[in-house]
Amino acid sequence: MDDYIKFTQQIKRKTGIDLVLYKEAQMKRRLIALYEKLGFSNFNDFFEAIQKDAKILDEFLDRMTINVSEFYRNGKRWEVLEQKILPRLIEQNNGKPLKVWSAACSTGEEPYTLAMVLSNFMPLRSISITATDLDENAISRAKIGLYPERSLLEVPTDKKQQFFTLEGSMFKIDEEIKKTVTFKKQNLLADPFQSDYDLIVCRNVLIYFTEEAKDQLYKKFNDALKPGGVFFVGSTEQIFNPSQYQFATEDTFFYRKITS
Template sequence: MSGDYEQFTYQIKMKTGIDLALYKEAQMKRRLTSLYEKKGYGSFKEYFSAINRDHTLFNEFLDRITINVSEFYRNYKRWEVLEKTILPKVLKRTKRPRVWSAACSSGEEPYTLAMIMAKYLPLSEVKILATDIDENVHSRAKLGIYPERSLQEAPEDIKRKYFIKEGGFYKVADEIKRTVSFKTHNLLADPFGTSYDLIICRNVLIYFTEEAKELLYHKFAKSLNPEGILFVGSTEQIFNAGQYGFEVEDTFFYKKSL
């Protein structure tokens, strides 16, 4: 590792908490060298000095290093079902639901959930656990800065209420950020918490083997309260849900059987 790049990774970690050393060095170095050369800089030292002064440059840097891709309100119609059908039922059972966003990537999903829950509860009472195996995406999520494309399905009133526009990027309002706690968690290896009323795990199960999926379905069921809900992605329908202790509540929503 060159001294210039090594110093840059140290400075970025101090500024953002993102540890570039955890990424494959050759790929990340090539990606960032291409970026700073396009902007007219001759070294990582010059580039850090520039992004430290310029919000737009800094946001472009964050966008470039993001590997995980997600969106706010991804598959909007499913979030609409959550808001109008599922969440009211959850809140009938408990006014302070325990909620977990599993494999949360860079934070769009738990922040979307917080914005929806805010329609029913004061934000001071909204508490969401968000977990992912990748520590780097936690750092990105905590910063809460996203490119415009991440908000393409977000309703306009939500954009106005909970985002601050900075150039071509959007920053999540602090009141939303405070509702989410990010932690590192390996779905396949680590134990699960218990007594959840709602678990969201979308667009990650498709990457697992059938055996791993079955293991996870059982673990999710054990983690939920009776009648608790598991919300999965739009390519992740659970067949034979009953064998895991679930019944179909709606398309891509599964309720733990009593």
């Protein structure tokens, strides 16, 4: 048996993560680079080390979940969210607080950006965002809320002054913003989703999955939205056949749930 296939089976038994649903060439290349850096020469030895050492398991999870993020990433899309999508969702919800989910939230930049954008429409105490990720290390870092300056390059000046404090060479996000976000561990492919969301944001993650996995996830995300709710994806993740999943394009990279 191919040692990578065996590794995927062992990892699924140990963690519940099905690596087969990720694009094989990308994932294999990333994991080989990791095990070589750690001093191993094959997947069998790498898995034995994962079994024995929680730190190596954490490194594996960190590598496979691609924790690359920044605030207001692809800023023009956030402008569309603020100027077009949110006003409609707020009107549709009769002014009541929106139910919002940041899926695969990495180290927190995305849900905290959502909170800052929503603060233009409502007080922080009315904002509640669920943020989930597979990587507990990323979630821990998100809860700390400490970021290098490069993560803040796209943050509007007024928001940077209002919601960040310089601590040494890092920027600490405001405690009131942190209170708006609840972080949880979640495996998108294996775990059930909550429902009745007004807005789901899942950006720059789906590109790593196979077409079969994406097909499964689009259906799960649609089921998790209210009718008229919006699914916001990353700038390389356009859905070319949205109606197949009961979505209609509301703007580029924004998809509205429709009912048949």
